[in-house]
Amino acid sequence: MGIAEFASDGRVVMGDRPGAVVVAAVSGFLLLDLVAKLAGTTVFFLGTKLLGGSLTVGSLLSMVVDGLLVGLAVGLAGIGLSMTYSILDFANFAHGDTVTAGAFLGWVAAYITAGLGTGAPISELFMLNSGRQLSTVSTFFPVLLGLVVAGVGSVAVVLLVDRLTYRPMRNTDNISLLIASIGVALALRYLIAFIFGTQTSGVASGGLRVTLFSMISVTDNEITLLVVSVLLMLGVHLLLQRTKLGKAMRAMADNEDLARVTGIPTERVIRLTWILGGGLAGIGGYLLVLESGTISFNFGWILLLLIFAAVIVGGIGSIYGAMAGGILIGLVDSLALIWLPSGLTRASAFLVLIVVLLLRPSGIFGGVSTA
């Protein structure tokens, strides 16, 4: 390619997609800055610090691991949000509080089983305030049981909510459903606050710390999150691709009217959607608490914005998009710490959301729907 041609190509890109050029320039600058930081050099320009600083490879890697972990949990929780959007056609604002409900149910179960026989009063165990910190290694079975209870419990919650709220209004428009879901969100959240109070309780901490490649340090709880969420995502993938009901779910997400005339039992598929989405949301919430160590009545609600961002980045309606979007948003949220104070990292996640939507309005996996 000749220079002239190259230059004119460049001009075409500049003219057609100025946004892409700005994004490329900013990314290039940040990358340069990152390299400078890793090299430990600082570049000054006209007396002010232009770029650089110091950052060890080890801390960069642990940021990546942190982001990946949060991202996996967010992706797990996002699957349900994306599915209810594509199959039931509405944005479920109660999804974040399903995450909270599942996490509380799971942690109460784990706490009580771990505390039995230690002489701690049941009431204290139930309120999650005995001061004990659980970890996968030290209390394997209670943590495992809690995981199962989180899944099963959140399934029960969403099925109950569907039966009481959404099913009677199945044929109404999606705005009504959306508004109903906000009501459900508030009801769930303050029911939890009513029972467990509004304080933040510390319930988990790493029981064992392993150093990988002599640089990255991870806890047993973090490994649990990683293993469980990867296994579950794989399970969802197999379910969707290999099983009859999974294929029917994809079919229904694609074209509900055609699914109906083909003889797919749509009510059953809807129920499975709730079961799968709710269960994964509860487990996602439980795992996040396992990783972060603390639980409070509104953490799911706060997380919901991040989940929405992940699902939209991935392409709303796409299950694989939710997984990929979760990981992307998690990584951005964590890696933004390199450049921004910790209070602003959330904002960077939404900045990435905006940028992705500007460049690819239907999201990364948009238009591919569930496949």
Added chain:
Amino acid sequence: MSQRATESETVSLPDPTERLLAIRDLDAGYGDLQVLSDVHMDVADGEYVVIVGPNGAGKSTVMKSVFGLTTYMGGEVIFSGTDISQRNPDEIIYEGISYVPQTGNVFGSLSVRENLEMGAYILDEVPEDRIEEVYDRFPILRERSDQSAGTLSGGQQQMLAMGRALMLDPDLLLLDEPSAGLAPDLVDDMFDRIDRINDDGTAILMVEQNAKEALRRCDRGYVLVQGQNRYEDEGTVLLNDEQVRQDFLGG
């Protein structure tokens, strides 16, 4: 000009229990809006019947009403001796009727094979022999087996939609404008394929915009106007009737 097409009012209707499909005095529509009034129609075992008429005549509504997709307002739809007029689509599919809608008739993100599997959803196991039969009928689908349906051409999607509908080996196939949106050189091919499906014993009730070609090929035709029967006769008789030609076939 040899024979006059029969004006509907003068026909004495056959005994509905002897017909595969018999529609009698059907009133139907959407919500409060009535589209069909007093519609009657018959399809015998293995017969190929076409509904033609101007836009908005309610042709597709007849199909949808047979399949339980409209608001029932009165009358009967009798299939193999049972009244199915107030059943839901997911029950009707068990009776032996399959329906190919005009648009959105494949699951775009599913593979070709998965689309066919969905066609047999109500069976306990995937009927491999049926899939093979569909592939034999439409060889291009075998080639594209693992490709997602959304990437197929319009004609291929139409074949897939028919293949999906044939998975349950229905007694009656409802086709809503199978030639719509096809390139002109594919239209004849599509009609040939429909002929063959009918030759193999499946009765067909079809709505078609391409009225002349459809009437030439079918056994009998109905002309529907403003939600009511206007003419009915053998396809070629309708095709050669001066009144029908002038009013509905563009001279």
